[in-house]
Amino acid sequence: MIRLVDVWRSYSLGGQELHALAGVTEDVLDGEHVAVMGPSGSGKSTLLNVIGLLDRPTRGRYELDGREVSDLDDAELSRVRRDRVGHVFQAYHLVARLDAQRNVELPMLFAGVPRAERHERARAALAEVGLAKRSGHRPSELSGGERQRVAIARATVLRPTVILADEPTGNLDRAAGQQVLELLERLNHGGTTLMVVTHDLDVARRARRVLILEDGRVVNRLAGHELKSLAEALAAKRVEP
Amino acid sequence: MTDAFGFAAAALSTQRRRTLLSLLGVTIGVAAVVLLTALGEGARGFVAAQFEGIGANVLAVAPGRVKTGGVPAFGHTTTDLSIADAVALRRALPHARAAAPLVVGVDEVAHGARARSAMLLGTTADMRTIRGLELASGAFLPEGDWDRGANVAVLGARTAAELFPGTSPLGAQVRVGDWRLRVVGVLRPRGLHMGADLDEAVFVPVATAMRMLDRRSLFRVLLMLRSPDELEAARATADRLLVERHGREDFTLITPDAIVAALQGILTVLTLALAGIAAISLCVAGVGIMNVMLVSVSERRAEIGLLKAVGAGRGQVVRLFLVEAALIAGAGGVLGAALGWALAGAVRGLFPQFPAEPPAWAVGAALSVSLLVGLAAGAWPARAAARLDPVAALARR
Numbered sequence: 001m002i003r004l005v006d007v008w009r010s011y012s013l014g015g016q017e018l019h020a021l022a023g024v025t026e027d028v029l030d031g032e033h034v035a036v037m038g039p040s041g042s043g044k045s046t047l048l049n050v051i052g053l054l055d056r057p058t059r060g061r062y063e064l065d066g067r068e069v070s071d072l073d074d075a076e077l078s079r080v081r082r083d084r085v086g087h088v089f090q091a092y093h094l095v096a097r098l099d100a101q102r103n104v105e106l107p108m109l110f111a112g113v114p115r116a117e118r119h120e121r122a123r124a125a126l127a128e129v130g131l132a133k134r135s136g137h138r139p140s141e142l143s144g145g146e147r148q149r150v151a152i153a154r155a156t157v158l159r160p161t162v163i164l165a166d167e168p169t170g171n172l173d174r175a176a177g178q179q180v181l182e183l184l185e186r187l188n189h190g191g192t193t194l195m196v197v198t199h200d201l202d203v204a205r206r207a208r209r210v211l212i213l214e215d216g217r218v219v220n221r222l223a224g225h226e227l228k229s230l231a232e233a234l235a236a237k238r239v240e241p
Numbered sequence: 242m243t244d245a246f247g248f249a250a251a252a253l254s255t256q257r258r259r260t261l262l263s264l265l266g267v268t269i270g271v272a273a274v275v276l277l278t279a280l281g282e283g284a285r286g287f288v289a290a291q292f293e294g295i296g297a298n299v300l301a302v303a304p305g306r307v308k309t310g311g312v313p314a315f316g317h318t319t320t321d322l323s324i325a326d327a328v329a330l331r332r333a334l335p336h337a338r339a340a341a342p343l344v345v346g347v348d349e350v351a352h353g354a355r356a357r358s359a360m361l362l363g364t365t366a367d368m369r370t371i372r373g374l375e376l377a378s379g380a381f382l383p384e385g386d387w388d389r390g391a392n393v394a395v396l397g398a399r400t401a402a403e404l405f406p407g408t409s410p411l412g413a414q415v416r417v418g419d420w421r422l423r424v425v426g427v428l429r430p431r432g433l434h435m436g437a438d439l440d441e442a443v444f445v446p447v448a449t450a451m452r453m454l455d456r457r458s459l460f461r462v463l464l465m466l467r468s469p470d471e472l473e474a475a476r477a478t479a480d481r482l483l484v485e486r487h488g489r490e491d492f493t494l495i496t497p498d499a500i501v502a503a504l505q506g507i508l509t510v511l512t513l514a515l516a517g518i519a520a521i522s523l524c525v526a527g528v529g530i531m532n533v534m535l536v537s538v539s540e541r542r543a544e545i546g547l548l549k550a551v552g553a554g555r556g557q558v559v560r561l562f563l564v565e566a567a568l569i570a571g572a573g574g575v576l577g578a579a580l581g582w583a584l585a586g587a588v589r590g591l592f593p594q595f596p597a598e599p600p601a602w603a604v605g606a607a608l609s610v611s612l613l614v615g616l617a618a619g620a621w622p623a624r625a626a627a628r629l630d631p632v633a634a635l636a637r638r
């Protein structure tokens with residue numbers, strides 16, 4: 001479970017304080033599917049980065065699976081990140097010189113998984129996202145949707161408890177986006193917690209819960225099917241649940 | 242760790258030209274160390290060869306007492322070192338490889354209208370062994386001619402060429418003062434040897450030379466032993482014999498190996514200095530590697546961010562980049578060692594007397610220093626990579 005208590009993430013820019021997150025308190029239960037929406041600059045990516053242990057809160061508490069993680073040292077942090085969290089980015093972030101197979105193997109490389117097992121698990125993960133036949137292809141030889149599926153295979157190969165996707169369909173057309181979402185939802189049905197940042201109402205509506213962010217704060221929470229438009233969700237601010 | 246190598250090698254292969262250029266720096270540095278130390282060793286070997294025979298295993302006897310350092314005792318005139326002494330020394334040392342008396346002077350040597358000043362060396366047949374002389378034509382001084390003194394001469398290469406341009410001097414007569422000598426041999430060009438230009442020399446039988454130069458004493462008796470180990474015993478024997486013959490110690494026994502050792506020492510220092518200078522180029526190569534690695538880190542920010550996002554710890558990122566730097570340095574080092582080796586081989590091919598063999602210590606040191614330089618050069622970029630903030634790196638901010 002993810003538990004954020006009064007989490008702040010502040011930047012000081014030329015003497016001025018800028019709060020990308022300004023006191024977020026939120027629980028995300030195991031196996032939940034949560035969408036995060038909000039205007040540009042409202043702190044969605046920052047929230048995901050903090051949850052995904054790529055960023056540290058300036059202040060506040062963060063518990064992941066019952067463990068306080070905001071003051072772990074670098075080595076412990078990377079271990080938790082590796083074992084518990086899978087990241088999916090809008091820009092895929094595949095390593096261009098490595099083929100799909102090797103990109104998927106990357107997390108296992110740092111986890112010290114033996115070569116043969118690494119190979120086997122990467123193949124299985126690629127098969128799960130329907131790319132068994134493309135394992136020898138480099139990112140430049142794959143379509144956007146295929147690249148994102150490779151990235152999902154990479155994010156899931158170590159069986160994390162949480163998958164964090166920051167606009168995973170942002171660069172994809174409808175059909176490819178649909179395929180990617182279905183993959184993510186399948187993982188979610190298997191018990192993995194899924195958080196998706198999106199600007200796409202259709203994407204957000206598929207979530208069980210939607211968090212609306214504004215100026216670094218969660219200003220509204222609603223069920224996916226209740227979501228009509230971002231403007232309306234912002235207007236109907238319900239700060240406390 | 243092998244995985245880190247695979248990853249690093251793949252990373253380097255995407256920036257082939259840049260990698261090769263920085264690798265070239267190491268190659269040149271290591272090749273320079275290997276080649277220059279080989280040249281230093283060659284110089285050492287060359288000098289050692291020059292001293293061979295006259296070096297570690299030759300005992301020289303000189304007339305007079307010069308070694309005690311004090312003022313020669315009054316009333317004691319120096320007893321001559323005679324040919325008879327030389328003969329006695331040779332008899333007393335039957336195991337010596339060669340024994341030759343030597344008397345030295347300078348006089349004008351002429352043939353027809355041509356004349357030139359030459360170094361007159363009076364000696365015997367064994368001098369050929371002792372100085373490693375090679376004949377271009379004819380024969381060297383006759384064996385066994387110690388007391389008689391035939392009127393024959395063996396000419397150094399240049400003396401022969403100048404007195405007999407275009408013709409063979411063999412059998413011809415040369416004049417030295419009032420003396421007429423028949424040329425029986427001509428030496429191969431030899432160059433400087435122990436400070437004397439043997440190409441300008443004229444060798445004559447020792448008894449002849451003593452008469453021509455009007456000398457009563459030899460300049461030296463050279464006793465060449467089979468190995469330096471026999472020096473001490475030979476020295477004692479010679480000492481006893483001459484004291485017995487002269488009634489006192491009015492001679493000096495010289496072993497030139499002290500000089501050889503000093504010269505070898507100087508050349509060793511020279512070799513080390515050359516290696517040191519070449520090692521500086523390795524440091525320059527290190528700067529090149531550092532530069533390439535820094536560029537690489539800044540170009541691969543997103544990749545580094547991703548590696549961190551999938552769980553690479555700082556130590557693991559550091560290791561990846563260190564391995565890259567070490568690969569550049571290691572490959573450059575191996576290529577450089579091979580290149581230096583080949584160049585040294587070429588030098589040996591061109592100058593066979595110059596044994597430019599790269600010493601193993603220099604090759605080993607060059608390789609390990611290049612690896613160290615690579616690691617040192619990679620340390621800063623690797624640290625920079627490890628400290629990248631993954632959020633900023635992934636966002637390309």
Ligand SMILES: Nc1ncnc2c1ncn2[C@@H]1O[C@H](COP(=O)(O)OP(=O)(O)OP(=O)(O)O)[C@@H](O)[C@H]1O
Pocket residue numbers: 011013018019020038039040041042043044045046047633638
């Ligand atoms: N490194 C930084 N330095 C200064 N300000 C930053 C930094 N990173 C983010 N911010 C600011 O924090 C705020 C939140 O940024 P964030 O990227 O979380 O927004 P977002 O909701 O993901 O926006 P978008 O929908 O455009 O991706 C923005 O105002 C942004 O300018």
Ligand SMILES: [Mg+2]
Pocket residue numbers: 044045046166
């Ligand atoms: Mg964002």
